Amino acid sequence: DIVMTQSPDSLAVSLGERATINCKSSQSVLDSSNSKNFLAWHQQKPGQPPKLLIYWASTRESGVPDRFSGSGSGTDFTLTISSLQAEDVAVYFCQQYFTTPRTFGQGTKVEIK
Amino acid sequence: QVQLVQSGAEVKNPGASVKVSCKASGYTFISYYMHWVRQAPGQGLEWMGIINPSGGSTNYAQKFRGRVTVTRDTSTSTVYMELSRLTSDDTAVYYCARELVVVAVNRPFDYWGQGTLVTVSS
Numbered sequence: 221d222i223v224m225t226q227s228p229d230s231l232a233v234s235l236g237e238r239a240t241i242n243c244k245s246s247q248s249v250l251d252s253s254n255s256k257n258f259l260a261w262h263q264q265k266p267g268q269p270p271k272l273l274i275y276w277a278s279t280r281e282s283g284v285p286d287r288f289s290g291s292g293s294g295t296d297f298t299l300t301i302s303s304l305q306a307e308d309v310a311v312y313f314c315q316q317y318f319t320t321p322r323t324f325g326q327g328t329k330v331e332i333k
Numbered sequence: 334q335v336q337l338v339q340s341g342a343e344v345k346n347p348g349a350s351v352k353v354s355c356k357a358s359g360y361t362f363i364s365y366y367m368h369w370v371r372q373a374p375g376q377g378l379e380w381m382g383i384i385n386p387s388g389g390s391t392n393y394a395q396k397f398r399g400r401v402t403v404t405r406d407t408s409t410s411t412v413y414m415e416l417s418r419l420t421s422d423d424t425a426v427y428y429c430a431r432e433l434v435v436v437a438v439n440r441p442f443d444y445w446g447q448g449t450l451v452t453v454s455s
Contacts (some may be wrong), residue, residue: 268376269428277454281443295361313378315436317439321394322368324378 222246223318226274226325238303241328243314248294251318258318261290261299264312264327273312274299306332335359336396337429341417344452350417353449355429362410363387364388365431368442369414372437381427384412385434426450 224244233239249258257277272281274290277297287302301308307320311333314325340354355367364424369381384403387429391403401417412429430442 221413244435252431254438258439262442268429271445271447272441272443275441275443315378315441316442320380320383322380322442324376324380 221321222249222319224316224323224325225329226312226314228328229283229326230329230331232331233301233304234333235306236296236303237302237333239300239308239330241312241314241326241330243292243297243299245295245297245316246262248303249316249318250294257297258316259290259292259297260314260315260317261288262313263308263310264313269314301330304330335431335444337431337444339429339446340426341447342450342452344454345419346419346455347453349419349453350415351419351451352413352415352452353427353429355412355414355446357410357412359364362407362432364434366434367403367412368432369400369401369427370428370430370442371425372428373422373446376425379425380454381414384431386412416451419451422455423451424453 225244227242259277261274263273264270273284278290289300291298311327311329313327336358337355343351345351363386368383382403384391386405394423398415406410429446432443433440
């Protein structure tokens with residue numbers, strides 16, 4: 221199974237400041253035949269189901285604000301919130317869909333400082 | 334609009350089974366795989382299994398094989414997840430999540446159900 225490891229486990233950021241979350245996979249999730257990274261980011265607000273934010277490591281889902289961006293390739297990925305808003309308080313999970321079983325990072329809790 | 338509506342919360346005794354439903358609407362049912370993922374209290378997300386609603390084929394996480402069964406009813410666009418021999422460790426919120434069917438190319442989960450809390454307690 222591919223193990224996904226996120227860092228940090230939690231972070232507190234001031235409103236309007238940048239938040240950066242890292243995700244590392246135990247093996248590459250890059251398909252060299254199509255140059256796609258099979259990596260998604262989901263946002264989970266308290267009491268709600270997860271919501272897809274980003275897929276193919278860097279493609280924003282429709283309706284997701286452009287302050288959210290994803291980067292990285294192979295085994296190392298980053299989710300950046302460029303200017304944190306109050307409504308961004310949530311837990312963020314990375315997930316690989318390169319292979320089955322689909323696996324998730326342990327989650328990163330983002331709070332307001 | 335796309336909706337995945339799950340059945341309500343359940344309380345079960347240890348050793349019992351639970352069956353959770355996920356009713357899909359707003360899209361072509363057989364065009365999307367359905368996954369089941371669970372989240373224990375305060376914990377992360379754990380993938381359990383997948384069903385192809387078109388033919389009914391399934392694949393389960395090694396941890397749950399022999400204990401989980403995922404089925405579907407195409408006439409009602411509903412997927413079911415049954416988990417047997419429950420223990421307190423199975424107390425969790427269970428989610429269904431869909432994935433677009435694209436031959437030979439996995440896709441991300443793009444919609445999730447609202448979740449069903451299953452509590453196992455004597």
